[in-house]
Amino acid sequence: MTTRVFKLCCWLLLCAPTSYAKECDQYHHSNRIKSVQLWADFNFLASDYLEGRKTQTHGAQLAREYIQKRFSQIGLLRFDINSGFLSPFVYQKHFTKVEGVNVVGYLPGSKSPESYIVVTAHYDHLGKQGRKIFNGADDNASGVAAILSIAAALSINRPQHSVIFVATDSEEKGLYGAKAFVQNPPIDLSKIKANLNLDMLSQHRGKNRLYVSGSRHFPNYQTLIRQAKEQAGLCLVSGHRSVQRGSVAGQRQSWRKASDHAAFTNASIPAIFIGVSEHAYYHTEQDTVDKTRPEFFFAAVDTSLKILRLVDELE
Secondary structure: OOHHHHHHHHHHHHHOOOHHHHHHHOOOOOOOOOHHHHHHHHHHHOOHHHOOOOOOOHHHHHHHHHHHHHHHHHOOEOOEOOOEOEEEEEEEEOOEEEEEEEEEEEEOOOOEEEEEEEEEEEOOOOEEEOOEEEOOHHHHHHHHHHHHHHHHHHHHOOOOEEEEEEEEOOOOOOOHHHHHHHHOOOOOHHHEEEEEEEOOOOOOOOOOEEEEEOOOOOHHHHHHHHHHHHHOOOEEEEOOOOOOOOOOOOOOOOHHHOOOHHHHHOOOOOEEEEEOOOOOOOOOOOOOHHHOOHHHHHHHHHHHHHHHHHHHHOO
């Protein structure tokens, strides 16, 4: 590095606004997020009692029962009175039929009830291996607890568009729950204006950043995300790294394929993906609640709610 370039870099660091550093070190959230209930939901879904919530296990069933109970308490509506909030599906995996179950509820919109935003978060994880429990606190008890908190906030202050909340199953095995929803939606697919996918919101790992993706492929969201960054109660960063969690040996994997939102983008439905970056606890038995920082998580959920509100304001 030349002396001139070095001096320029020093000048930029000295003259850069301090607000960015503060934004990345401090978090705040509005009173729209009921942090006590959010933390209780998070702790239960990530507890040893659910044994990692692997698809087709008793732990996954317990998770579904809890999510259904919370959907009912919040006042979400069912598309099918007979099956309640449950939406079972079957898929083929390695010559074996696997049965998964999504949990689906919705709130009708106040202005455009025939237009829908779908909020997704997968509740399944890796289960147990021997005596090890893969609790999946960040991945993705955090996302499911978030949709419960967001649904509760929207039930008090209704959105303009109808909002469908989907706790998906079998994401870890290949996004099968999201694919099943898109292939057999409870409403006409053309009525879905957007998907907001929440996957891993609680683990900042010292970086204090939450990532939001979608504007590159859906340009009308660029202004929206800029607004979200200004309103966020933490450091909100546009885009995800090119090497995503779950990639093998550093192989590049597009964010568009990294989680449940891929099923929506493949169907040409605009999607926004919100989550933290990869971290050392990912897919290990150390992904537990005690490794997270509550205030960061609360701010991440509040920011997700703000982004949903901005999407809802788009015609």
